Amino acid sequence: MRNLSLDQLQLFVSACELGSFSAVARQCGRAQSAVSAQIQNLELDVGVELFDRSGKFPKPTDVALALLPLARQSIGQMRRLQQAADSYQSGEESQLRILFEEQVMPDRLNDMLAAFAEQFPNTLIHASSIDGERAIERIGRGDADFAFVTAREGYPGEVDSNNLGQQQILTLAAPEHPLAQLPAASLVEAANYRQILIASGAHSAVGDPRRGQVAAQCWVTDSLLQGLELAGKGVGWVNAPFELARPFLKSGRLVELNLTSALSAWSLGVDLLWSNRTPQGNAARWFAREAHRLYGNYYSPPL
Known part of the structure; x- marks a missing residue:
């Protein structure tokens, strides 16, 4: 034929x-x-x-x-x-490779990606979570197009950055947890209960393996999802961004604690990274522009 x-x-x-x-x-x-x-x-x-x-x-x-x-x-x-x-x-990329640290994953990232799919139906998206140091390395090598990372003092010469704003971190526990039974709890009271601390490799999501530790008894995991699962089983309380905690809050497996301390207002600065050696096409420029809209508010109200 x-x-x-x-x-x-x-x-x-x-x-x-x-x-x-x-x-x-x-x-x-x-x-x-x-x-x-x-x-x-x-x-x-x-x-x-x-x-x-x-x-x-x-x-x-x-x-x-x-x-x-x-x-x-x-x-x-x-x-x-x-x-x-x-x-x-016409200048649209065939793909964009997006990296993000779990702790600073934008609440409305998937909403933005849905809009991206409508605007650029022929550009593929490869999104993956990664620790900040590896994200910086990959951006520097040109192995990724954008990365959402916890803000740092400086980056290698081949990496450009733009501060997007702040990501609030919620304090969460299972509904039956003793801290959840209190209308408000102090930092001293929270320190009496096991804490689940999220770390990524040798460094936590905020650059210090023990930053954010309050309780004397502390379990450490490099998976935020595992930390949320453990908290949902009543093992301890955990800090996490709303986007990843959303299904746990919606199902009632976790509730937000009202801590009368600075920890309840803990937030992380967020930087968007890209390589200054890689030219950006139409899709990348649109993505960079829209990324600034993601951190207009700390987080969406819990469902």
Whole structure:
């Protein structure tokens, strides 16, 4: 079978739908003989008869009706291929690689990515969580396009940054936890109960392995999700951003504690990183601009 053309497939589908070659010719502004010739060429290419011409109007054969859905699918794929190629030619990237530290994952990042999908349907997104130091290294090497990290004093020369604002960290515990039974609890009272501290590799999400530690008894994990799961089982209390705690709050497995201390207002500065050696296209510029909208408020109200 020879390579089929988009034009042949479109004429074939139109002939099946309209019921005559003359109707197809009128629709596409061609001579009927030209349409008939293209259909005949298609029949020669696929090696089967597609239309029964014994009557007044050509009638699709059973084989044609079986091939019709595949032809429509092929037309859609070829059109999407052309649309994607046109987008890339106009400066849209084929992909963006996004990194983020879990502690500073924006509340509305997925909302922004949904808007991105509408704006740039042909650009793929690869998003992954990572500790801050590795994120900086990958941005510096050009292995990632953007990274959301806890704000630092400085970055390597090949890394550019922009401060996005603050991410508030909630203090959470299971509803049956003793601290959750109090209308308000002091930092001293919280220190009497086991704390689950989130660290990432050799460094915590805020740069100091023990920063944020209040309780004498402290479990440490490098997985924020595991820390939330442990807190949900009543093992201890934990600090986490709203976005990752959202399903736990919504299901009632965790509640926000009212601590009458500075810890209840603990927040982290957030920087957006990118490499100054990698040119940015339309999609990257849109992403960088919209990222500033993500930290307009500390966090969304718990559900």
